[in-house]
Amino acid sequence: MxxxxxxxxxxxxxxxxxxxxxxxxxxxxxxxxxxxLRPIHGLAFQVLRHGGATSSELAERLGVTKQAAGQIVAYLEERGYVRRVEHAEGGRRRLVVLTxxxxxxxxxxxxxxxxxxxxxxxxxxxxxxxxxxxxxxxxxxxxxxxxxxxxxxxx
Amino acid sequence: MxxxxxxxxxxxxxxxxxxxxxxxxxxxxxxxxxxxLRPIHGLAFQVLRHGGATSSELAERLGVTKQAAGQIVAYLEERGYVRRVEHAEGGRRRLVVLTxxxxxxxxxxxxxxxxxxxxxxxxxxxxxxxxxxxxxxxxxxxxxxxxxxxxxxxx
DNA sequence: CTCCTGAGTAAACTAGCTTTACTCCTGTGA
DNA sequence: TCACAGGAGTAAAGCTAGTTTACTCAGGAG
Known part of the structure; x- marks a missing residue:
C-alpha cells in the first residue's frame, strides 16, 4: 500500500x-x-426551520454580526425564501420564517x-x-x- | 444515549x-x-517546503490566481518568511523559497x-x-x- | 417621564480575493 | 535574424461578503 x-x-x-x-x-x-443560494443560506434555513427566529438570533446561531444576518435575510426575502412576520413578543422584533x-x-x-x-x-x-x-x-x-x-x- | x-x-x-x-x-x-499568519500561509509553506516553487506554481497548488499568489508571496516576503531567488530555468521565473x-x-x-x-x-x-x-x-x-x-x- | 436595553438599520470601511490589462523574457520557426 | 507566440510576473480596478461605527426605534423599570 x-x-x-x-x-x-x-x-x-x-x-x-x-x-x-x-x-x-x-x-x-x-x-x-x-x-x-450559498451554503450559508442553507444553514440559515436550518436555524429558521422550526418556528423561525429574529435576525439577531439568526446572527448568533450563524456566528455573524446582526447586520450581516440582516443582509442575508434581505437577500432571501427578495428571492421569496423567507417572510418577516409580526413577533409575538412585540417590540422591534420581527420573526423571520421560511416560505x-x-x-x-x-x-x-x-x-x-x-x-x-x-x-x-x-x-x-x-x-x-x-x-x-x-x-x-x-x-x-x-x-x-x-x-x-x-x-x-x-x- | x-x-x-x-x-x-x-x-x-x-x-x-x-x-x-x-x-x-x-x-x-x-x-x-x-x-x-493565516491558514493559507501555512498551506503555502507546505507547497514551498521542498525546494520552493514559482508563484505561478504556488497559485495552481493553492487554487488561486497567480495575482493572489503574488500578493501572498509579497506578504510573506515582507515579514521574512520567504525569499525570491534566481530560477535555474531563467526567463522571468523567480523561485520562491522558505527562510x-x-x-x-x-x-x-x-x-x-x-x-x-x-x-x-x-x-x-x-x-x-x-x-x-x-x-x-x-x-x-x-x-x-x-x-x-x-x-x-x-x- | 426618563433612562436603559435590545432589535433593527444605514453607511462606510475592510480583507482577500478576481478580472482586465499590461510588460517582460525566451524559445521557435519562417 | 527576427517577428511572434506563450508563459511569468505585475498593476490597477472591481467585487463579495463580511465588520465597524453610529444611529433609530420600541418597550419596560424605576
Missing part, C-alpha cells in the same frame, strides 16, 4: 474529506436549480445529503460508515463538550 | 469535526506567536498538529483514532480517486 494518506495529519484528512463532500453537495444542489419555497429547498438538500451519504456507504460498507459516524461524533463530543460548535465554519 | 449527533448528516459531522480541530490548531499556533523563519513555523505547526492528534487519540483511544484515520482515508479515496483534492478549502 504505502498510502501517503496514512502519514497525513488528521487535520488535513478532516479538511479534505469535508471539502470533497461539501463540494459534491454544493454541485448537486446547484444542479437542482439553486445557483442563487414553502425554502421548505422545498430543505427537502431537496436533505435528499442530496442522504444520497451522498449512501454513496459513501456503498464504497465504505455500511459498518464502516457507522463506525466513521461514531468516531466523528466522539471527536466532536471530546472537543466541543455539551454545546455543539456554531454552524458557520470559518476558515 | 439518544445523542442528536447520531441523526446528524455526515456532511455536518465532517464540518463540525474539521471546524473544531482547525479552530483549536489556529488558536495554538497564534498563541505560539504567529498572529500574522529559516518559515521552517521554524513549520516545525511549530507540525508539533501542534501532532499534540492535537494525540489529545484526540487519548479521548478516543488509539485503536479508534486509527480507525477514524482509515475511514477518512477511504472516504477521500472514494470521492477523489488518485489525485488528492487541492489544499485550499473553499466554503
Amino acid at each position: 504505502n498510502d501517503p494518506l496514512e502519514r497525513t495529519e488528521l487535520t488535513f484528512l478532516l479538511g479534505m474529506a469535508f471539502q470533497l463532500v461539501l463540494t459534491e453537495f454544493v454541485r448537486e444542489v446547484e444542479a437542482a436549480g439553486y445557483e442563487e 414553502d419555497r425554502a421548505e422545498k429547498h430543505l427537502a431537496v438538500a436533505g435528499r442530496v445529503m442522504r444520497e451522498l451519504e449512501a454513496r459513501v456507504g456503498e464504497r465504505l460498507g455500511p459498518d464502516e460508515l457507522t463506525l466513521l459516524r461514531t468516531e466523528l461524533a466522539g471527536l466532536i463530543r471530546g472537543l466541543a463538550g455539551a454545546d455543539l460548535p456554531p454552524l458557520r465554519p470559518i476558515w | 439518544n445523542d442528536p449527533l447520531e441523526r446528524t448528516e455526515l456532511t455536518f459531522l465532517l464540518g463540525m469535526a474539521f471546524q473544531l480541530v482547525l479552530t483549536e490548531f489556529v488558536r495554538e499556533v497564534e498563541a505560539a506567536g504567529y498572529e500574522e 529559516d523563519r518559515a521552517e521554524k513555523h513549520l516545525a511549530v505547526a507540525g508539533r501542534v498538529m501532532r499534540e492535537l492528534e494525540a489529545r484526540v487519540g487519548e479521548r478516543l483511544g488509539p485503536d479508534e483514532l486509527t480507525l477514524l484515520r482509515t475511514e477518512l482515508a477511504g472516504l477521500i479515496r472514494g470521492l477523489a480517486g488518485a489525485d488528492l483534492p487541492p489544499l485550499r478549502p473553499i466554503w
Whole structure:
C-alpha cells in the first residue's frame, strides 16, 4: 500500500474529506436549480426551520454580526425564501420564517445529503460508515463538550 | 444515549469535526506567536517546503490566481518568511523559497498538529483514532480517486 | 417621564480575493 | 535574424461578503 494518506495529519484528512463532500453537495444542489443560494443560506434555513427566529438570533446561531444576518435575510426575502412576520413578543422584533419555497429547498438538500451519504456507504460498507459516524461524533463530543460548535465554519 | 449527533448528516459531522480541530490548531499556533499568519500561509509553506516553487506554481497548488499568489508571496516576503531567488530555468521565473523563519513555523505547526492528534487519540483511544484515520482515508479515496483534492478549502 | 436595553438599520470601511490589462523574457520557426 | 507566440510576473480596478461605527426605534423599570 504505502498510502501517503496514512502519514497525513488528521487535520488535513478532516479538511479534505469535508471539502470533497461539501463540494459534491454544493454541485448537486446547484444542479437542482439553486445557483442563487450559498451554503450559508442553507444553514440559515436550518436555524429558521422550526418556528423561525429574529435576525439577531439568526446572527448568533450563524456566528455573524446582526447586520450581516440582516443582509442575508434581505437577500432571501427578495428571492421569496423567507417572510418577516409580526413577533409575538412585540417590540422591534420581527420573526423571520421560511416560505414553502425554502421548505422545498430543505427537502431537496436533505435528499442530496442522504444520497451522498449512501454513496459513501456503498464504497465504505455500511459498518464502516457507522463506525466513521461514531468516531466523528466522539471527536466532536471530546472537543466541543455539551454545546455543539456554531454552524458557520470559518476558515 | 439518544445523542442528536447520531441523526446528524455526515456532511455536518465532517464540518463540525474539521471546524473544531482547525479552530483549536489556529488558536495554538497564534498563541505560539504567529498572529500574522493565516491558514493559507501555512498551506503555502507546505507547497514551498521542498525546494520552493514559482508563484505561478504556488497559485495552481493553492487554487488561486497567480495575482493572489503574488500578493501572498509579497506578504510573506515582507515579514521574512520567504525569499525570491534566481530560477535555474531563467526567463522571468523567480523561485520562491522558505527562510529559516518559515521552517521554524513549520516545525511549530507540525508539533501542534501532532499534540492535537494525540489529545484526540487519548479521548478516543488509539485503536479508534486509527480507525477514524482509515475511514477518512477511504472516504477521500472514494470521492477523489488518485489525485488528492487541492489544499485550499473553499466554503 | 426618563433612562436603559435590545432589535433593527444605514453607511462606510475592510480583507482577500478576481478580472482586465499590461510588460517582460525566451524559445521557435519562417 | 527576427517577428511572434506563450508563459511569468505585475498593476490597477472591481467585487463579495463580511465588520465597524453610529444611529433609530420600541418597550419596560424605576
